[in-house]
Amino acid sequence: MKARLLSVFVLGVIAMSLTLSIRGQNTPAPQNAAPQNAAPAVGQIKAVRVVGDVKVMHADKTTVAIKDNDSLTQGDSIITAKESSVVLVFSNGSTVNLAQDSQLAIDQFLQDPFAQEVKVAELTAEPTTSHTKLNLTYGELVGNVKKLKGDSSFLVQTPVGAAGIRGTTFMLTYRPSGTGQAFFSLSTSTGEIIFQGTTGAPVPVPADKAVTVQVTVDSTTGAVTAVQVQATDITPAAKAAIETQVTQALATVATTTFTSTPANNNNSDQNNQQNQNQNQNQNQNQNQQQQNLPRTTPGDGGTG
Numbered sequence: 001m002k003a004r005l006l007s008v009f010v011l012g013v014i015a016m017s018l019t020l021s022i023r024g025q026n027t028p029a030p031q032n033a034a035p036q037n038a039a040p041a042v043g044q045i046k047a048v049r050v051v052g053d054v055k056v057m058h059a060d061k062t063t064v065a066i067k068d069n070d071s072l073t074q075g076d077s078i079i080t081a082k083e084s085s086v087v088l089v090f091s092n093g094s095t096v097n098l099a100q101d102s103q104l105a106i107d108q109f110l111q112d113p114f115a116q117e118v119k120v121a122e123l124t125a126e127p128t129t130s131h132t133k134l135n136l137t138y139g140e141l142v143g144n145v146k147k148l149k150g151d152s153s154f155l156v157q158t159p160v161g162a163a164g165i166r167g168t169t170f171m172l173t174y175r176p177s178g179t180g181q182a183f184f185s186l187s188t189s190t191g192e193i194i195f196q197g198t199t200g201a202p203v204p205v206p207a208d209k210a211v212t213v214q215v216t217v218d219s220t221t222g223a224v225t226a227v228q229v230q231a232t233d234i235t236p237a238a239k240a241a242i243e244t245q246v247t248q249a250l251a252t253v254a255t256t257t258f259t260s261t262p263a264n265n266n267n268s269d270q271n272n273q274q275n276q277n278q279n280q281n282q283n284q285n286q287n288q289q290q291q292n293l294p295r296t297t298p299g300d301g302g303t304g
Contacts, residue, residue: 040130042074043092043130044091044259045072047070049258050070050085051067054079060283068226077103077106080150081104085099093112093125111130118258124146129149135157137199141171142169143170145168154196163193164194172185182216188210189208197213210235
């Protein structure tokens with residue numbers, strides 16, 4: 001059975017057993033690995049190195065301040081004020097440093113279950129397959145994405161276009177001026193990013209390269225009306241900024257860990273709770289119906 005599981009998962013189980021061995025030893029695949037039919041679950045995200053005024057707006061539109069080690073989830077939007085910032089740590093090993101005056105929505109973060117505790121600082125590749133979709137409404141971020149598995153994806157959307165990342169360190173900026181213009185820049189110091197604009201063909205952005213975009217925005221609606229893409233070499237200042245922020249982020253998450261998520265336990269618990277609630281409601285309805293039934297006695301035309 002163990003050999004069958006390994007053949008089904010191929011690199012997934014092998015990578016999980018190797019990268020999650022916190023002492024770098026050769027350990028066997030965990031016995032409680034997720035079954036082959038386990039569906040991706042909502043991934044885990046933590047906020048660390050919170051500086052200044054940082055808030056999260058949940059899917060229900062409620063807004064609260066963020067503190068160090070707060071948990072976030074898909075559907076949340078993170079908003080930083082002036083002179084404020086936060087590092088978001090994902091359970092696939094990725095980190096995103098969101099700068100001041102920025103808003104980032106976590107549209108999706110799904111990850112296959114993993115059976116061991118994940119120490120982010122010790123990962124060189126993601127432990128299991130994941131799918132991430134972020135949306136930078138405005139502002140700036142620096143990201144460090146661990147090497148992704150073949151079926152994984154990490155996408156950062158902006159009003160100008162999207163950046164597809166496979167495993168690299170990058171900086172992404174989108175700042176509207178409010179006067180009909182906007183500034184967009186995407187640069188990488190390692191790896192390659194694919195930039196897909198709202199029009200035109202995808203543009204590869206290799207290491208030490210940058211894509212800058214001159215954007216014309218409708219001052220009334222905010223819609224992007226024109227985009228001019230230019231590829232250039234990354235500046236020494238931009239490269240230094242990326243490396244500095246990534247170094248700081250990685251130092252901050254050195255003690256960040258995520259608990260195992262085997263085989264959709266959370267979903268099972270939720271389903272069990274929903275079933276219990278449904279049963280309780282059904283029992284209450286049945287009791288109410290019985291109370292409302294007319295009482296009958298033998299001989300009055302009812303059943304005895």
